[in-house]
Amino acid sequence: MNIKVLDTTLRDGEQTPGVSLTPLEKLRIATKLDEIGIDFIEAGSAITSEGERESIKQITKQNFNAEILSFSRPLTVDIDYCIECDVDAVNLVVPTSDLHISDKLNITKDELMDLSVSAIDYCKDHGLIVELSAEDASRSDFNFLKTVFLNAIDHDVDRICVCDTVGILTPDSSFELFSKLNDLPCLIACHCHNDFGLAVANTLSAIKGGASEIHTTINGIGERAGNTSFEECVVSIDRLFPDFSTNVKINEIYDISKLVARSTGVYIQPNKAIVGENAFAHESGIHSDGIIKNSATYEAITPELVGRKRKFIIGKHMGTHGLDSRLKEIGLNVNESQLKQICDDIKELADKGKTVTDVDLQVIADNVLEINQEDRIKLNELTIVSGNKVMPTASVKISIDGEEILNAGVGLGPVDAAINAVKSLDIFKDVDLIEYHVDSITGGTDAFIDVIIKLQKEDKVVSARGTEADIINASVKAYIAGVNRLLSD
Known part of the structure; x- marks a missing residue:
């Protein structure tokens, strides 16, 4: 009927x-x-x-x-x-x-x-x-x-x-x-x-x-x-x-x-059936393992039926099967020992009462995989002086091909001063910052901040990100990461 x-x-x-x-x-x-x-x-x-x-x-x-x-x-x-x-x-x-x-x-x-x-x-x-x-x-x-x-x-x-x-x-x-x-x-x-x-x-x-x-x-x-x-x-x-x-x-x-x-403007509660953000989200290791083997084990309907996608939630209850699936979604392939280390680090962070987000996962995975270990440019030290009646000033200590360089810069704000201190060096010549924004912020005063930038040199454009609890550090690291990518190709 x-x-x-x-x-x-x-x-x-x-x-x-x-x-x-x-x-x-x-x-x-x-x-x-x-x-x-x-x-x-x-x-x-x-x-x-x-x-x-x-x-x-x-x-x-x-x-x-x-x-x-x-x-x-x-x-x-x-x-x-x-x-x-x-x-x-x-x-x-x-x-x-x-x-x-x-x-x-x-x-x-x-x-x-x-x-x-x-x-x-x-x-x-x-x-x-x-x-x-x-x-x-x-x-x-x-x-x-x-x-x-x-x-x-x-x-x-x-x-x-x-x-x-x-x-x-x-x-x-x-x-x-x-x-x-x-x-x-x-x-x-x-x-x-x-x-x-x-x-x-x-x-x-x-x-x-x-x-x-x-x-x-x-x-x-x-x-x-x-x-x-x-x-x-x-x-x-x-x-x-x-x-x-x-x-x-x-x-x-x-x-x-x-x-x-x-x-x-009416908020949809996360646990609302069918359309809530948690309706097809799985954290439990047992559940994630079952879902990967056969989604019917813990889902009465598939998310695709109603235009949704399944999510594996990062947290202390998750197992390695769900974590591995989530890492692959963000383009990371890890071996068994790396997977275990990332899983242990996530559980340690979650045990402190912190909600583990995708930003946290990226940071933890980057640290375990040491993704940036071959970079030509590395940030060793960053100091900021800023206040109500003080022009924001930054000093940076950077290693370029193993040689340590100290430089300084001023700006309209502390982030601007820090970027100016970096980009005035010769190796950053002809690199233009064409986009900058804070993409996501985790909860709490100790939040991870995810800064995404877009850089251009001649006809080449790259995106890069920096993730830290400090927006200034995150911004400088994103800038340096982007230049490293420009130099690596």
């Missing part, structure tokens, strides 16, 4: 505290949603503002394959704005719980029923597809809820949706509720919130109970604890529910997850 997916990232997801998307950001997300096979895109709420309507109009102009909806209350003013935005459909939201009808709307159930069918008729008269969403359905009297749906069906509603507005369903109660509604002659959707961390489980149970459409947001963003996580739900259907499928291209899930995270 094919399960339809309605994505509400641009409406319910944007209601995440602190999130406000620009029209361009909304269009980019909608474009990607359409590309990956989302069936229905809720582009926003047309009643909200003029800017929101302009965003929706930009999306409806694209002629996407996906059906484009706007949120709407059962009010003519809301529906007219939806019509103005040229959407295909409306997500017509009507409260059905006693709490919402009496305390929020201050009307009777009969008035609510009349409001609902009048809005459906108005939408249909204007050529709109209508999905009627029962707000707070999970806390509604079941007989009244079903009556609302039956009346909507009598007025030619296209789809109905059960909303667990405050996330109080459980997998068992979700299955039971949808099982009692699956005799309705209409496509039934499920819209869950994650207040108790059960949104995905409740949505999957709803499918088992008879739901044939699900509402999701990318990365599970939304008000309070968020909505049903799109990526977790869709991949679960694909891998765990053999009798069900979606139209989603799941190999592009990670791309849209990153797009939404960047656009909204």
Whole structure:
């Protein structure tokens, strides 16, 4: 059975505290949603503002394959704005719980029923597809809820949706509720919130109970604890529910997850299923060994299935198999004794409570392999004088082809002074520094700093790096390493 997916990232997801998307950001997300096979895109709420309507109009102009909806209350003013935005459909939201009808709307159930069918008729008269969403359905009297749906069906509603507005369903109660509604002659959707961390489980149970459409947001963003996580739900259907499928291209899930995270600024926790940075990361030596032999030993799905790559994490729990694989990824081939020494050095560093990063690994491996032992130029000593009223001054002691040379230089800052002290020597003549940046910094006040530079001499360009706890040392070492590379070829 094919399960339809309605994505509400641009409406319910944007209601995440602190999130406000620009029209361009909304269009980019909608474009990607359409590309990956989302069936229905809720582009926003047309009643909200003029800017929101302009965003929706930009999306409806694209002629996407996906059906484009706007949120709407059962009010003519809301529906007219939806019509103005040229959407295909409306997500017509009507409260059905006693709490919402009496305390929020201050009307009777009969008035609510009349409001609902009048809005459906108005939408249909204007050529709109209508999905009627029962707000707070999970806390509604079941007989009244079903009556609302039956009346909507009598007025030619296209789809109905059960909303667990405050996330109080459980997998068992979700299955039971949808099982009692699956005799309705209409496509039934499920819209869950994650207040108790059960949104995905409740949505999957709803499918088992008879739901044939699900509402999701990318990365599970939304008000309070968020909505049903799109990526977790869709991949679960694909891998765990053999009798069900979606139209989603799941190999592009990670791309849209990153797009939404960047656009909204909402951080994805590292241990989040499917898209978290640790979802396919392995540190344990036992796990890494098993993964290398057969990935199925410790992965239920391959990372490539969802557009990811596997990572072997550097740390005290890692074994030599995972370490060797990681070293090969950064272009280093080591023998057995070198591998053991690198592994021991990593464990020693990790035992001190330090997080071991790729920068640390490069430093440790370089030291064990003594990669730079044949360099013509070596830095022996560097001294910096700098202060609030002192021009930054550097003195360096350098060995060039075994001959020790002392030199000094000044600059706008200590790094500039140190580089000037080095490059004024004859051997550095005609070498231009064309790029300089700090690539990564590990945590803590004793952090390793990774400086990457690009040097040019005539028509030859090389990159080099220096890694130290001191940015000045790292910069000078990177510069010297680059010149050594220029001289070696």
